[in-house]
Amino acid sequence: MLPQNATEHLQKGAYGTGAAEAAPPRSRKLPLEPPLLGELLIEAGLITKAQLEDALSQQSSWGARLGDVLLAMGWLKPLEFYQVLAEHFHVSFVDLNEEPADASLFDPKEYADYAKHQYLPWRMRDGILWIVVADPTSLWMEERWGQRDDVCFMITSSLDILSELQRVAGPQFSEEAVYYLAKLAPEHSARIVVTTSQKFWIAVLLLGAVGALSLAPVITLIVVNSVLNAFLLFSFLFRMALCWISCAEEIGQSISKEELAALKDEDLPIYTILVPMYKEPSVLPILAAALKKMDYPKSKLDIKLVLEQNDHETIDAAKALELASIFEIVEVPDSLPKTKPKACNYAMRLARGEYLTIYDAEDKPEPDQLKKVMVAFRRMGRKTACIQAHLNYFNAHENWLTRMFTLEYSLWFDLFLPALDHLRFPIPLGGTSNHFDLKKLREVGGWDPFNVTEDADLGLRFAAYGYHVGVVNSVTFEEANSKVGNWIRQRSRWIKGYIQTWLVNMRNPFGLLRRVGWKGFLSFQLFVGGTIVSALSYPFMVIPFILWLTTNTGALHSFFPLPLLIVSTVNLVAGNSFLIYLSMLAAVKSRNTDMLPNTDLLPYALTVPGYWILQSIAGYKALWQLITNPFYWEKTTHGISKNTQDELAQANAATRS
Amino acid sequence: MPKPTQRPGPRVSFWWPRIILVAFMLPVVLPLFGQDIIPYSVDKPLALCALALCALWAWHMLAAGMGGVWSFLYAGTLATACILSLQEPMNQTLPEWLHAFGCGIFVYAMLWAFSLYERKGGIQPLATAALVLAFGMLAKPVLLILCVLFCAIGFFPERRLAGGLGKLLLLLYTPLLLCLFSLALLGYLYHGGILKSWWTVAPPAEIARLHISCSLHDLWPLAFGLVTILGRLIAGKSGRPDLLYLLIVILLVDLRFVPWIPNQPNPLDFSVMLVCGAACLLATAPPLRVRERLILLTSLVAALAWCLQKYDGMHTVNWLWPLEP
Numbered sequence: 001m002l003p004q005n006a007t008e009h010l011q012k013g014a015y016g017t018g019a020a021e022a023a024p025p026r027s028r029k030l031p032l033e034p035p036l037l038g039e040l041l042i043e044a045g046l047i048t049k050a051q052l053e054d055a056l057s058q059q060s061s062w063g064a065r066l067g068d069v070l071l072a073m074g075w076l077k078p079l080e081f082y083q084v085l086a087e088h089f090h091v092s093f094v095d096l097n098e099e100p101a102d103a104s105l106f107d108p109k110e111y112a113d114y115a116k117h118q119y120l121p122w123r124m125r126d127g128i129l130w131i132v133v134a135d136p137t138s139l140w141m142e143e144r145w146g147q148r149d150d151v152c153f154m155i156t157s158s159l160d161i162l163s164e165l166q167r168v169a170g171p172q173f174s175e176e177a178v179y180y181l182a183k184l185a186p187e188h189s190a191r192i193v194v195t196t197s198q199k200f201w202i203a204v205l206l207l208g209a210v211g212a213l214s215l216a217p218v219i220t221l222i223v224v225n226s227v228l229n230a231f232l233l234f235s236f237l238f239r240m241a242l243c244w245i246s247c248a249e250e251i252g253q254s255i256s257k258e259e260l261a262a263l264k265d266e267d268l269p270i271y272t273i274l275v276p277m278y279k280e281p282s283v284l285p286i287l288a289a290a291l292k293k294m295d296y297p298k299s300k301l302d303i304k305l306v307l308e309q310n311d312h313e314t315i316d317a318a319k320a321l322e323l324a325s326i327f328e329i330v331e332v333p334d335s336l337p338k339t340k341p342k343a344c345n346y347a348m349r350l351a352r353g354e355y356l357t358i359y360d361a362e363d364k365p366e367p368d369q370l371k372k373v374m375v376a377f378r379r380m381g382r383k384t385a386c387i388q389a390h391l392n393y394f395n396a397h398e399n400w401l402t403r404m405f406t407l408e409y410s411l412w413f414d415l416f417l418p419a420l421d422h423l424r425f426p427i428p429l430g431g432t433s434n435h436f437d438l439k440k441l442r443e444v445g446g447w448d449p450f451n452v453t454e455d456a457d458l459g460l461r462f463a464a465y466g467y468h469v470g471v472v473n474s475v476t477f478e479e480a481n482s483k484v485g486n487w488i489r490q491r492s493r494w495i496k497g498y499i500q501t502w503l504v505n506m507r508n509p510f511g512l513l514r515r516v517g518w519k520g521f522l523s524f525q526l527f528v529g530g531t532i533v534s535a536l537s538y539p540f541m542v543i544p545f546i547l548w549l550t551t552n553t554g555a556l557h558s559f560f561p562l563p564l565l566i567v568s569t570v571n572l573v574a575g576n577s578f579l580i581y582l583s584m585l586a587a588v589k590s591r592n593t594d595m596l597p598n599t600d601l602l603p604y605a606l607t608v609p610g611y612w613i614l615q616s617i618a619g620y621k622a623l624w625q626l627i628t629n630p631f632y633w634e635k636t637t638h639g640i641s642k643n644t645q646d647e648l649a650q651a652n653a654a655t656r657s
Numbered sequence: 658m659p660k661p662t663q664r665p666g667p668r669v670s671f672w673w674p675r676i677i678l679v680a681f682m683l684p685v686v687l688p689l690f691g692q693d694i695i696p697y698s699v700d701k702p703l704a705l706c707a708l709a710l711c712a713l714w715a716w717h718m719l720a721a722g723m724g725g726v727w728s729f730l731y732a733g734t735l736a737t738a739c740i741l742s743l744q745e746p747m748n749q750t751l752p753e754w755l756h757a758f759g760c761g762i763f764v765y766a767m768l769w770a771f772s773l774y775e776r777k778g779g780i781q782p783l784a785t786a787a788l789v790l791a792f793g794m795l796a797k798p799v800l801l802i803l804c805v806l807f808c809a810i811g812f813f814p815e816r817r818l819a820g821g822l823g824k825l826l827l828l829l830y831t832p833l834l835l836c837l838f839s840l841a842l843l844g845y846l847y848h849g850g851i852l853k854s855w856w857t858v859a860p861p862a863e864i865a866r867l868h869i870s871c872s873l874h875d876l877w878p879l880a881f882g883l884v885t886i887l888g889r890l891i892a893g894k895s896g897r898p899d900l901l902y903l904l905i906v907i908l909l910v911d912l913r914f915v916p917w918i919p920n921q922p923n924p925l926d927f928s929v930m931l932v933c934g935a936a937c938l939l940a941t942a943p944p945l946r947v948r949e950r951l952i953l954l955t956s957l958v959a960a961l962a963w964c965l966q967k968y969d970g971m972h973t974v975n976w977l978w979p980l981e982p
Contacts, residue, residue, distance in 0.1 A: 247781035569843060577835035581787070584828055588780055588819060599820025602827060 037066055037088045041076070044084055051075050062297035063266025065137065072298035074324030078157045082134065086155040089136050094122065096132065096160040103168040105129070111169050112442075115350045117141060118158045120165065134158035162328055162350060169349075174333040177345035181445035187507060188444075188461055190451040190500045193630045195507050228537055229571050235530030236575050238523070242419035243411075243582050246589070253379065253387070253421070253472045255372040263371055265297045271370055272353030272438065276306040276343045280361045281317030282648065283479075283639045287361050288323055289651035295367040301326045306347040310334050337631040341447030341454035348438070348446055357435040362479040362638045364394060364647075365433060369474040373435040376472045385440040385467035386459065389433035390414060392590055393480035395643035396598060401487055402480040402641075403604045404611040407583045409480075410590030410598065413471075415582065416527070421471040425523035426463035426516055428456030428501070433476040440467055450631050451504070453497020460505060460524065464515045475591055479641045484614065486637050491618035493634040496626050498532050534575075535619030538612055541572045576609045583608050703754065707739040714936050723943040727950050734954065735936065738877055738961045753925065759795030760926045761933035764905065766792065767804050768934055771811060772898040772941035783812055783819075783828060791832035794840065797922045799912055800905070800930075805830070807901055878931035880960035882906070885935035888953040894942050902934045 038052045047055075047070060055069045062069065067085060070076045079095075086093035105121035106114075114120055118134035119141060129151045133141060136155060145151050166173070182189040194202070212220040275287060284305075291303055307314050309331045318329050330350055332343045344358060355373070359365060366372075366389075373387045380387075390413040396406035413430060420427045434455060444465050447454040459469050481487040505512050505524065513521045545568075583605035590598045625632060638644075715732035719725060766789040774782030786808050793801035808829055819825035886903070889895050909927070912918055922930070944950045 244781065244784065247779070247784050248777065570839070573835075573839040573842060577832065577839065580835065581784075581832050584831060585780060585784055588828065597818070597820060599824055602820065602824045606831075 037085065040084050040088055041070070041081070044080070046080055046084065047075055058297075058299075061265050062299055063264075063268075064297060064299035065135070068299035071325040072301070076325075078159050078325045082155055082157045085136070089155065091136065092154045094132050094154045094156045096120075096122075096156050096164045101132065101164050101168065106168050108169070108172060111165065111173075111349060113144075114161070114165050114169075116352050117144075118161050118352070120156075120161050122154065128152050130154060132156040132161065134161055159325065159328060162330075165350065166331065170333055173346050173349045174335050176349065177332075177342045177446075178335060178337070178449050180345065181448050182450075184445045187511075188448065188457075188464070188504060190448050190457070190504050190630075193500065193626065194503060198503065198507065225568065228533070229568055232530070232534060232537065232575060233571055235526045235534065236571075236578055238526040238530070239416065239582065240578055243415045243585055245419040245422055246415040247585060253376040253470050255375045255473060259375045260368055260371050263375065268297060268300055268371075268374060269354040270300045270302055270352050271296060272302040272304065272351040272356040274304050274306055274344055274347050274351075274356065274358045275361060276340045276347070276358065277311075277314055277361045278308055278340075278343075278635065279311055279314060280638050281314045283362045283644065284314070284317050284321060285651040286644070286647050287359065287363060288321060288327070290364040291327075291359075293367045294365070294370060296370040298324075298326055302352045303327045304330045304347050304350065306330045306332060306343045308332050308334065308338070308343070337449055337633070339449050339452065339454070339631070339633045341451065342449035344454075345446045345449060348441065351438060354438060355435060356438045356441065358432050359476065360432045360478060360638070362644065362647075363432055363476050364478075365389065365476040366474045369433070369472075369476065370435075372472050372474045376470055377435075377437065380468065380470050383466065383468050384470055385437050385444070385462045385465075386429065386469045387435045387472050388413075388417060388427065388429055388459075388469060389435070389472055390417075390475045391430050391433060392475050392477055392592070392598075394477040394647070395480050395482065395641040396592065396601065398480070398482050398641055398643060400604070400607070401484060402482050403601050404608065405480040405487070406590070406598060407586050407601055407605055407608070408611070410586035411582055414589040415586055418471045420523065420527070421469070423519070423523075424468065425527075426520050427459045427469040427471070428453075428498075428528060429459035429469065431455050432478070434458075435472075448504075451497055451500045452493050452631070452633055453501060456497060456528070457501045457504065460501060460516075460528075463520060464505075464512070466515075479638055479644055481636065482641050486640065488614065488618045488621060489634040490636040491615065492621035492625060493636075495532065495535055495619050495622035496630070496634075498528055499622065499626055500630070502528050502532060532619070535612075535615045536623065538616040538619075541568065542613075545569065545572055576612075579612070580605050580608050704740050704743055706758070707743065708736055711736040711739065714940060717940040718943050721940055721943050722945070723940075723950075727943075727954075730954060731939065731957075734958055734961065735881075735932070738881070739932075742877065753923070755795075756797060757923075757925045757929040760797055760800055760922060761929035763789065763793050763796040763800065763804070764902075764930045765933040765937040767807075768898045768902060768937040769941055771901055772896070772937075774811070775896050775898065776941075778815075780815075780818065783815055786812065787829050787832050790830065791836040793833065794836055797926060798920050799918050800909065800922065800926075803905060803908055803912075805833070807904065811897060811901070877961050878928040878935075880963070881957060882931045882935040884953070884956045884960050885938050888944070888949075888956065889938060889942070892944060892949055898938060898941065902938060905934070906931065 038047075038056070041047045042049060042052060051070070051073075055066055055073065055075070058064075058069045058073075059066050064072075067081055071078060071081060083093045099122075101120050101122045102124065105124060107121075117138055117140050119138075120132050122130045122132040124130070127150055129148075130153075131145065131151060132154050134156060135141070135158075136153065141153075145153075179191075182191045186192075209220065209224075212223075273291065277284070291301075292298075294301065303326050305318050305327060307318065307329060315329065315331065318327075328350075330347045332346045335342070348356065355377070357370070357373070369389055373389070376387045377384060391409055392413070393402060393406045393409060395402050397403065417427055417430075431453075432455075440462075444458070444461050444467075448457050448461075451457045462469055481490055505528075509521075512524070516524065584602050587598050587601040587605060590601075592598050625634075639648075711732045714735065715728040718728040718731060723731070767786065770782050770786040770789050773785055790801070790805060790808060793804060809826065812825065812829060813822075816822045816825040819828050882902070886895075886899055889899055906927075909922055909930075913921060939953075944953055
């Protein structure tokens with residue numbers, strides 16, 4: 001509803017300067033029976049009568065405004081619509097591209113409100129503050145501004161508000177996207193990779209090790225080996241226990257069809273979807289097609305394609321797709337570090353939704369995912385900050401690598417994470433399809449732009465703040481890396497991020513223990529620490545073993561007394577055996593794109609030890625990069641799969657239709 | 658709708674069954690008073706081992722919803738029987754005891770997996786059975802082979818879940834096969850020959866040594882098993898695990914007559930298997946009503962008390978070995 005005094009103010013005829021000032025004054029009084037918006041749009045030839053009827057029926061079920069429905073369906077261009085809207089309300093329309101807002105009127109404390117409620121202070125003339133607004137019926141606007149006599153309103157396009165806000169507040173958003181967490185909670189930021197006290201302890205440990213090696217090399221190696229073996233043994237057992245728990249059918253937030261059916265569209269909140277992309281123009285249609293299929297009121301979707309300002313090819317490709325107005329392009333200013341979390345932090349400041357999720361460019365979420373998440377949030381209570389959906393791959397059968405990657409992802413998302421959720425242990429989030437309560441996400445400071453696995457870090461930070469992360473039974477299908485080089489680049493980034501996360505959380509081990517409890521602490525060590533240690537120690541376990549096997553050499557016998565030798569061998573053999581078996585279980589638990597079990601991958605689980613060699617290579621690359629270039633974001637190239645071309649053809653057909 | 662003011666279900670007095678129970682338990686427990694809790698003639702490490710296993714059993718029953726006092730009473734009964742039984746010198750070596758415990762724990766875990774399958778279905782019981790089979794290396798080969806077959810039959814309906822019979826078998830036997838491979842590898846590396854010793858056919862003299870006659874004293878595991886099975890049958894709780902239990906016992910006895918089967922179970926293995934199997938059946942689906950619990954416990958105590966009379970050397974029977982192999 002238009003603020004009560006707005007018409008009064010409009011009738012004063014003080015429209016500011018420029019085009020608005022030059023425009024002939026509107027009728028000074030509202031007509032007794034103003035024409036309906038739909039009729040105006042038909043009169044203007046912008047929509048057909050059939051479209052209007054469709055939109056009206058959607059409007060009642062979605063509980064949305066007619067204009068939002070029409071825009072969401074892509075039947076109208078925003079500029080044309082808002083001009084008619086202004087006419088409908090007898091308010092002037094302002095084109096912010098021609099008449100930009102006065103930046104000095106912007107209040108940095110209200111930037112979030114500007115984005116959420118789609119308004120901006122535009123000009124100040126003769127003591128009157130002119131506000132441009134995209135939704136003249138907003139109750140919030142009436143409460144916020146309705147009581148003031150020195151305020152007048154005009155209408156503009158929501159996209160123009162977004163781009164104007166970026167023009168004015170962009171540098172501040174960009175600065176905050178990089179440094180906000182480091183200032184808010186430096187103890188949680190990976191801006192400093194290794195703190196001074198950590199350097200001290202590492203130096204003490206290294207010096208101690210060198211000293212011990214020079215004095216008693218055999219005993220030192222035995223001690224190191226024993227500790228390592230014990231840690232790995234517990235890590236394997238922990239993972240086994242997680243899998244066993246997850247194999248029970250009732251684990252995780254399983255949302256039934258009845259629960260989904262009970263949801264009313266009109267009660268659903270606005271949902272922001274961030275799609276950070278960099279130089280990935282080719283896969284854009286896949287994502288657009290997948291998002292269009294989402295079973296969620298489209299007028300309540302706030303989809304932001306988060307692109308780097310200098311990534312012209314993707315920006316041009318996005319514009320060329322002529323997507324409906326629910327898709328907004330956010331251009332992130334060029335700054336360092338050039339990471340996905342920084343881009344997400346920037347876009348988060350422009351989000352309108354109560355909830356927010358992230359999808360990668362090539363993602364294909366299940367259509368009912370957002371609704372399932374809404375049910376899960378309501379079911380899990382107020383301490384839940386995030387819900388993670390399962391991830392899987394649509395090109396699992398392309399080659400050996402994609403098969404192994406699929407098995408690994410299934411192990412992670414279908415077995416490990418649901419069990420962690422069940423046990424209420426901290427969950428390192430996956431890269432995409434994590435759905436946040438936006439208020440809580442802002443409270444913990446958003447993503448860490450210096451951490452290259454910002455998602456895993458964020459999951460653990462939520463635990464540190466006392467929030468819970470859940471896992472929901474909905475799958476997002478992604479493109480598995482089908483080339484070894486690309487895979488190693490991606491995996492090295494993940495392991496580097498895990499090391500960063502471990503280092504950040506272990507700055508104050510007792511603090512972590514206090515925050516997450518001893519169970520959470522142990523889980524963190526065995527799950528996150530175990531991933532790092534197993535990747536790095538694998539060669540040291542395999543190489544001596546192969547040496548023995550092939551040469552039967554006795555050279556290493558002095559370093560490995562018999563009991564240790566047996567424990568090491570059992571660890572290596574049993575560890576690999578368990579990994580093989582757990583991967584087999586993952587194949588049964590996971591679902592392919594037809595929602596059938598991926599059981600044809602089951603025999604491939606026998607080759608898991610080979611996959612672990614690649615994991616170790618990536619681990620050492622990660623360690624090297626952590627020392628030489630800690631914040632460098634190893635970009636994963638998407639769209640290289642053979643399946644992607646088929647997906648693209650389907651998506652293009654869907655877009656055209 | 659008004660809130661219910663009391664719990665639904667029959668109103669029972671919780672005192673009188675306990676008094677009767679205590680009255681039944683006293684003749685069994687009293688002999689232990691006034692002396693060391695573990696009689697001097699009992700091998701202490703073995704007794705402690707038995708007590709620890711009974712404590713685990715009590716915990717399992719408690720987790721299954723048996724209730725603290727009842728779990729303690731059942732476990733106490735079993736522990737008493739074990740300790741009294743251990744007074745009898747058995748002339749078994751440590752490896753033989755380890756094998757016996759291995760057999761017992763294996764049977765317990767296998768029956769647990771089957772009861773889990775009967776209760777829930779799905780992949781968890783299947784994975785449990787597969788892992789239990791891998792630990793079957795601790796048991797006697799013939800018992801393992803029987804369970805391998807029973808698993809294939811029992812989990813046959815899950816072939817759809819696994820995507821075909823071949824994949825089901827892969828899912829069921831991979832841990833066991835990997836375990837065998839690992840043991841073979843360890844044997845090769847350390848010249849240990851673990852697999853070989855596990856698979857060795859006992860020489861006739863060895864069989865003769867192990868082939869001990871049993872006394873009434875040794876009959877209590879059989880009584881324990883029978884009472885448990887009957888109790889479950891009467892309570893309408895019998896299912897696949899009971900069938901598996903009976904089949905294992907009967908087939909193992911029958912297979913005694915196949916001469917080429919290596920490392921056959923001896924009476925001690927049988928006793929431990931019988932006790933562990935019955936204990937598992939009790940723990941996985943404990944009697945829920947006080948009356949049922951009381952009747953079963955009373956029967957158990959009575960059967961055990963009868964069998965555990967002091968051995969006087971007169972009641973020797975060949976209860977499992979009626980014929981020479």
